[in-house]
Amino acid sequence: MSEGQIELLRGTLDMLVLKVVALGPSHGYAIAQRLQQISKDFFRVHQGSLYPALHRLEDRRWLQAEWKESETGREAKFYSLTKKGRRQMDAEVVNWERLCNAVGLVLRTPEKES
Amino acid sequence: MSEGQIELLRGTLDMLVLKVVALGPSHGYAIAQRLQQISKDFFRVHQGSLYPALHRLEDRRWLQAEWKESETGREAKFYSLTKKGRRQMDAEVVNWERLCNAVGLVLRTPEKES
DNA sequence: GGAATATATGTCGACTTCCTAGGTATAACC
DNA sequence: GGTTATACCTAGGAAGTCGACATATATTCC
Secondary structure, eight states: OOOSSSSSSSTTTHHHHHHHHSOEEEEEEHHHHHHHHHHTTTOEEEEEEEEHHHHHHHHHTTTTEOOOOOOSSSSSEEEEEEEHHHHHHHHHHHHHHHHHHHHHHHTTSOOOOO | OOOOSSSOOTTOOOOOOOOHHSSSSHHHHHHHHHHHTTTOOOOOOOHHHHHHHHHHHHHSSSSEEEEOOTTTEEEEEEEOOOOHHHHHHHHHHHHHHHHHHHHHHHTTTTOOOO
């Protein structure tokens, strides 16, 4: 019943989706499940966030889509990472790490003792 | 001339501002400067982000404001952390750390080798 | 005296991204 | 026949950030 974070940090979803797709081509529904599993139930992507995000990433040519039969024998839209998408992912990961460091600097600044 | 990140990650500014104010009461202009210094020039808060954020935090009673004379001898609006603000800050820090761990889990998942 | 810069606060509209809530459809299971 | 899981989608609203603009004072330099 752990509810994870209240709301996804805006701007991180693209990177996370790109990363999951980099693990292997996958369709929307499965991407959300993988993300939830890998993050140990922390990230729960709502469909209203996921599908617009996938369309966004496809529009930007970071993902490309193809209809295929899924594991369950049903038609699903499989996304795979383009070269441009991989570059973007790498850039976002680097930026994420720099951001974490910067936040860390702020959080670890000690308050003065009286 | 390093330009820092393109855009602040939405949702992190509140925590950062609360943290900086926790270091000691300060006014808007100085808060932005401190944030930039502490983060080694990574965070550059735009005025159009900063002042709305400060008003937001004040509305939520996480900060309280008082007009005082600044170091330069001019009137400035000094913000200080309320008890409620400290609780909020602590909660946001905990959440941030959990989020970082979750993102880390995703980013460190290895891709299959062929 | 005048111009530029730093200090200090603020607002407005555009933009992006996320959520809630709804919708469609198929397949499996009871 | 009803429920659950799978699988896709959209519309409207809320929230936060940005860029641009506006205002005013103090200092510094020419």
